[in-house]
Amino acid sequence: MGVEGIGARVVRKEDKRFITGKGRYVDDIKLQGMTHAHFIRSPHAHAKVKGIDSSAALKMPGVVAVLTGQEIVDDKVGNLICGWAITSKDGSPMKMGAWPAMAPETVRFVGQAVAVVIAESKNLARDAAEAVVVNYEELPAVADVHAAIKSGAPQLHPEAPGNQVYDWVIGDEGAADAAIAKAANVVKLDVTNNRLAPNAMEPRAAIADYDSAEEHFTLYTTSQNPHVARLVLSAFYNIAPEHKLRVIAPDVGGGFGSKIFIYPEEMVALWASKKVGRPVKWTGDRTEAFLTDAHGRDHVTHAEMAFDANNKIIGLKVKTYANFGAYMSLFSSSVPTYLYATLLSGQYNIPAIHAEVIGVYTNTTPVDAYRGAGRPEASYLIERLMETAARQLKVDPAALRRTNFITQFPHQTPVIMAYDTGDFNASLDAAMKAIDYAGFAGRKAKAKAEGKLRGIGVSCYIEACGIAPSKAVGSLGAGVGLWESAEVRVNPVGTIEVLTGSHSHGQGHETTFCQLVAERLGVPISQVSIVHGDTDKVQFGMGTYGSRSAAVGLTAILKAMEKMESKAKKIAAHALEASEGDIVIENGEFKVAGTDKAIAFPMVALAAYTAHNLPDGMEPGLKESAFYDPTNFTFPAGTYICELEVDAGTGKTSFVNFVAADDFGRLINPMIVEGQVHGGLVQGIGQALLEHAIYDANGQPVTASFMDYAMPRADDVPSFNLSHTTTLCPGNPLGIKGCGEAGAIGASAAVINAITDAIGKNNLEMPATPDRVWRTIHAA
């Protein structure tokens, strides 16, 4: 590794603009003649729209238009789609309720838009929205999954009787039942995985600009995957053909999954910009984010794990109800199925697994992928089960895990996934050492003597990342391939532009992707720039989510680099009158191995473009592209251990220590990897202790601002002790597994296992607020 190559802790190239206030987010952009949109949203969880009277609003100053749901339907803008087809156990397709971008007839969650005001300023649009009178006829609503599936429950969609989206199964039910029947011990657990609001700090925003002469749209938007947005807007929403639609996702202020999806607001902005003949800007406020950004999690699960007399797991049976909210968001269907149930083997040898997942509509905000997406729910369930089992079987929780670890790879689980490599003992050992697990009993006794309840909690997670092999996901119902593309453009002066379909919204690609180029060519990263987030610049891309950018996106860059280097070597060999096979690349020079003959990389580039003396038949120029489709998922794994104290008098939790030992395969920039883990851990801790998107029984959200929804703040969380154990991923040439979601996947179980250890009671749901912990301690 060079000073800026793979493995170096290079400070980020992108930071300068962010720390000096020069970042360029969507809301920072102004276009000539730009108008402003404000949406009129339903205050009811379920209602008929009987009429919209915009006559008063249209007379107000600065109002350009008031557009309604009926108009967008009349103009044949397509309904929102769900891009992953799931089939129920009876063979029927999932039941899709129609979701127009603005509701013409029926609203099904608080915050669903029915109309939009377009005005000369944001304030004038808001003023006019107050004057639009919407006549609603309220309908009974349901927010809870169990209430929604009861007979007689309010029905959301005529397409989905009983509010059921699907009833999907995976695994061998007979084998799982047989294991439970013959088990020495069966551990049963009911858990709720609380609904979360992703809350990227930058609210979603869109600016649409229609050019009537060219019949061309430009959309600036807060997207993790601008090419996917263009594809969906074009192919399914009838906005414009792809060559007439440019999507730009400039600096994006965090995503965590919530900015994968193509939302109604972008569709409406595009459509409205053509309608009014001027650019239209919409920037959400925080409450709109709570009401309309796809939420995460929201599972209710019953699970039974069977053990033999030697404490070996012999079977697992799981039944999960997944709350999808009022509509099926873009990738929602895959989250509690192929991203959840396929990870139910955890780090353990489990010969028989069966899971049933029932998807349910409720009158709440749609639920989709949020950091981890299905894998946190699986990991939380399995690690709560293991802790519960250790307590029931009266064995050490770490030892019980060790007894059941998978140690031979590759390992085929009973739920599709084939783990390629790993060393689960190594990460458990590292975490136990880091936290002095052996000394815990002494610390607990000492704390007890001081009147404190101290607990320790282990969580051994595994996730499937590097999403995803296209053929495999296609066979499971995905509507798209999940490869990545890259292009390497060498300029005549030898500087390099790397165009990638990955999108950085905090991940630091502008640094890490340069490090690969520096590693291979020995050029400084200042000579390299990364171009992303613009469909007019980058050939194509599937974007950033599922911890895929390094494992898939960077591998695509590597493939393009290899092609470019191969051509450059031919040019160098020709110039040096040597054999191509003898050319090596070192420190920015192409050398004839074992000699002092060399040509600097910029001279090779110049030769490619002057084309005065190229090998016979070679095309001028030095630019190559590649598409890379992974052969398998990657399987990051690790152990998190949390030690904390609970105040029995108040129920408040205080962290003592939090250690993480992760196996992410090869690390490109350990500083950035650590940052990803820190952030993920705090999202997991937030779920465990603080966060909960709550609805009342009538579907009214009661946590729709930062005044009500408890975001983790600096004094809620500890500093972390991180380490890495490494097994290289055999599935990609760089050996990368991915690190973006691990913290959020593994942390919550460690926290709840520690609190329940501290208080000596196992039944505790997330978020473990002081109130809830105090009640649990003092429950009879």
Next chain:
Amino acid sequence: MSTVKLTVNGKAVAVDVEDRTLLVQLLRDHLNLTGTHVGCDTSQCGACVVHMDGKAVKSCTMLVGQADGASITTIEGIAKGDELHPMQAAFRDNHGLQCGYCTPGMIMSAIDIVHRYGGQLDEATVRHELEGNICRCTGYHNIVKAVLDAAGRMKVSQAAE
């Protein structure tokens, strides 16, 4: 409409604005200083923090009229030319930012914290003082490190002046 006169990053500014205009709207929409962000509209997240007469304020919750005659410093105004403010440098060097959206407000709050404590800070104090600034990316670990690092750097740079 009123005419409001104030100093922004050392420059005198006079603007005619609606009385309901918020300070953050003046900065972003009228003066094109888009480094100051809006993250929550309820004074909770701190993405909008600027300095008014040297003290940290949340510009999303202040009417422009309340800033009449004041001296405002934004994230765009703290570096000396190409020389970063020690807090900016510490955020970069400690990887105290990821998506960058909360960063301007974090930096402006953090400078105020260091000033108020005369640079005498420990981790617990920094964490407590940052409770009005929310970050969703970093988990705060490296932000806390950055602020402690900058507290030392600011002492050195003050001593040098």
